[in-house]
Amino acid sequence: MNAPLPLDAATPDEVLAAALDQGLSPAERATVERWLAQNPAWQPRAAGYAAVRAGARTAPAGVDIAPPAVSALTDLWSAIDAESARHAEVPAFGPTEVGAPLPPPRAWAATPAPASEAPGLPVSLTRERTRRRGTSARWLAAAAAVLVVGTGTVVAVNQGRSDESGDDAVAEPDPTSPQDVPGVTPAAPDEASAEPDASSQRAEALAALRASVEATSTQRTANVTFRGEATRNIAGSDLAADIGVDELVLEMVGRGQVELPGRAIINTRTTYRAGDRTDVIPPEFGSVVEDGERTWIRCAGQADYVDSSDEAAGDCLAISVGPETFGVDATFDIIEEAGMTSTPIEEIGTDTLGDGTVITGYQTVMTSPAPDSSEPYPVALQIWIDDDSLIRRIVSGGTYGGPGEETTVVLAYDLTDFGVPVDIPDLD
Amino acid sequence: MVRERLEAHQSWAAPESASARRPHRPVPTTRDGLDRADLEAIIAGDRQALARVYERHRDAMFGFILRTTSWDRGLAEEVLQDTLLAVWQHAGSFGGQSQVRTWMYSIARRKALSKLRKRRPEPIDPEAAVPVIDEGPHPDDVVLARLDAQVVSGLIDQLPETMRTVLQLAFVEDLPYHEISEIMDIPTGTIKSRVSRARAALTTLATQAGML
Numbered sequence: 001m002n003a004p005l006p007l008d009a010a011t012p013d014e015v016l017a018a019a020l021d022q023g024l025s026p027a028e029r030a031t032v033e034r035w036l037a038q039n040p041a042w043q044p045r046a047a048g049y050a051a052v053r054a055g056a057r058t059a060p061a062g063v064d065i066a067p068p069a070v071s072a073l074t075d076l077w078s079a080i081d082a083e084s085a086r087h088a089e090v091p092a093f094g095p096t097e098v099g100a101p102l103p104p105p106r107a108w109a110a111t112p113a114p115a116s117e118a119p120g121l122p123v124s125l126t127r128e129r130t131r132r133r134g135t136s137a138r139w140l141a142a143a144a145a146v147l148v149v150g151t152g153t154v155v156a157v158n159q160g161r162s163d164e165s166g167d168d169a170v171a172e173p174d175p176t177s178p179q180d181v182p183g184v185t186p187a188a189p190d191e192a193s194a195e196p197d198a199s200s201q202r203a204e205a206l207a208a209l210r211a212s213v214e215a216t217s218t219q220r221t222a223n224v225t226f227r228g229e230a231t232r233n234i235a236g237s238d239l240a241a242d243i244g245v246d247e248l249v250l251e252m253v254g255r256g257q258v259e260l261p262g263r264a265i266i267n268t269r270t271t272y273r274a275g276d277r278t279d280v281i282p283p284e285f286g287s288v289v290e291d292g293e294r295t296w297i298r299c300a301g302q303a304d305y306v307d308s309s310d311e312a313a314g315d316c317l318a319i320s321v322g323p324e325t326f327g328v329d330a331t332f333d334i335i336e337e338a339g340m341t342s343t344p345i346e347e348i349g350t351d352t353l354g355d356g357t358v359i360t361g362y363q364t365v366m367t368s369p370a371p372d373s374s375e376p377y378p379v380a381l382q383i384w385i386d387d388d389s390l391i392r393r394i395v396s397g398g399t400y401g402g403p404g405e406e407t408t409v410v411l412a413y414d415l416t417d418f419g420v421p422v423d424i425p426d427l428d
Numbered sequence: 429m430v431r432e433r434l435e436a437h438q439s440w441a442a443p444e445s446a447s448a449r450r451p452h453r454p455v456p457t458t459r460d461g462l463d464r465a466d467l468e469a470i471i472a473g474d475r476q477a478l479a480r481v482y483e484r485h486r487d488a489m490f491g492f493i494l495r496t497t498s499w500d501r502g503l504a505e506e507v508l509q510d511t512l513l514a515v516w517q518h519a520g521s522f523g524g525q526s527q528v529r530t531w532m533y534s535i536a537r538r539k540a541l542s543k544l545r546k547r548r549p550e551p552i553d554p555e556a557a558v559p560v561i562d563e564g565p566h567p568d569d570v571v572l573a574r575l576d577a578q579v580v581s582g583l584i585d586q587l588p589e590t591m592r593t594v595l596q597l598a599f600v601e602d603l604p605y606h607e608i609s610e611i612m613d614i615p616t617g618t619i620k621s622r623v624s625r626a627r628a629a630l631t632t633l634a635t636q637a638g639m640l
Contacts, residue, residue: 014620017627020599041565047573052627053599055580056495063499067490068508070479076509080475080516299471303518 012039016046020053221259221422222415226266228252230409237404245275257422258415262290265424289427296427305427348382351393353416359384359392391415459484463528470519478516485529488601489536495596496540498585507543511536526610530603534611537593544589571634572627583633584626591626598623 012035018024019032036046059065228251235246254268265287272279286299288308296305348361361384384393397410463484469477482489490508497503514535522531572580584592590612597608598619609616 013624013627017598017623018605018620044569044573045565048569048571048627048631051572051575051577051580052584052595052630054577055575055584055630056595056599058577058581059491059494060499060581060585061578063494064501065491065494067486068505070482073482073509073512075506076512076516077475079509079513080478083517299520303521306520 012042013045016042017049019046020049221257221418221420223417223420224256224258224264224266225414225416226252226254226256226268227412228410230407232401233406233408234404240404243274245277247274249273257420257424259422259424262288262295263422263424264288265422287424289424298425305425351384353392353414357386357392357416359386361393390418460527460529464524467515467519467522467528470516478512481515481528481532482512485532488529489532492533492596492601493536493540495584495592495600496537496589497544503543503547504540507536507540510539510543514539527607530607530610533597533601533603534613537611541589566631568631568635571631571639575634575639579634579639580630583630583637586633587626587629591622591629594619594622595626 015024015032016036019029024032036043230250232248233246234240234248240246249272251271251273252268253271254266256264256266256268258264268286269280286297287305288298289296289305295308297308298305350358350360352358361382378398380395380397382393382395383391384395386392393412393414395410395412397408399406399408401407463481466474466477466481470481489511490504493504493507493511494501497507511532515532518535522528575583584595587595593612594608597603597611598605603611605616605619608619612619614622
């Protein structure tokens, strides 16, 4: 063999091949050419590679190599159409007819018409109603039942809470109770404890809890409608001065399915509004699965679930209804944090779901940590249950943040069709 | 979550933020940059973005698929559409470590091989029969250089798929070896040796066919 090629290659053969494509830099290629001139025995081999390159670039005679036009990819577009349609086909239930568009963003109001508006709180708490004896026990039972189904820690959680309280957990006023919530008339601290037989009420609550756990545990799936609205008052801020708008509004409306604990699929439409400017993001489809350790999210267009903490998880609204923030789980996390009884629990009326189920609403106010770790803020919470003590509606709302960024958030979920077959993609 | 959405909303509402949703993202200028921007749009459901990606790569991509499917145009169009559908469905899973075109080629190859296996299974080790090349100059080296490109093309079609693909990606698409390595999921060294072996195999085929 002649003088070796001054290049990093196992054989001159590989270098000769690489010289024909992108395998070598121009300088290296020039080196090869000089080497070939000095080593003519290798020139036929180099010519052979050139012939292979030319052959590879030549199509057989008569073969049409022109790629099809975009418009000619009919199978592709049909498949995408079909996929989009499939994703848009979220089961219709409740007040929304099959095939009808999602309800308008402003039509989310899940509660009966409030008797009056409480300034600063999106959910009125000022309705004058007579609190019925036994209401608390029923409410607690239903609430605890869903909490239990969501966490898999049945009676122990609630039993432990009651034990820690040393008294009736329902009756004990929470020390963090927002005594100055606008529009709220706190009950006298001893109102609940003035029940004639607190211990029997507690026993009643626990008995109802156990019954509800059993009933709810067999109803692990449900259809869900989701409505949310966040309004930020930016009056006085630089941004408000810049854009001439004092209020930014984010509205979310969606529907989907949940499978307790920790699985959901949702199709949600988001609307941004600032003054006259409105931007509607078409329904985003996403699913979420919690495997006990992590939360996995799959947004539209994603092939696989992605850890929700991963940036690649995207920003689809699966997050909004997933275990981390979905009402069934997260709302009761708030209840736990607030010690269940910030204010006395009031019955606020009845309503009828789209499937004809009559539900009864109960309401309280608690203190919740603010998203920005600022001062805790009061959260109004409504729980609506049916005659089987199953939770059918959860509404929560509160206002946090200081001047220029005061934000009011209201979230509402309706659960219907317990036991319905769900189609939530599995984790791979 | 709601707060994050509101923050995004606030950016959207700011007057200087016509592009506020991607405030710090430079305008892509390279082909891969354009591809990546379009992949993000595809994730958001933008069909035009998919069309743009296709327009950008269609000649090379379709040529590659045609060669891989042995010039069966009907089959190649099926593979092409399957490939683009996979891009549409899986754009969100593109890791970003490679170029978008590399990712697309690997999808196209898998789709093509899947179709081909259903039609005519290839031997488990198609390269086993290909002799190890002589590392030094050989008298038969002149054979290929004397052949018409059309003839060499026909000989290439007789090679195992792994060799055809390497030649196509290296000599037609002009992809660097590291990119071919990613597409075929084999080491770069194997790419080099496979090119050499393919040339040797073509010489053998030409000699056996009396093309001296």
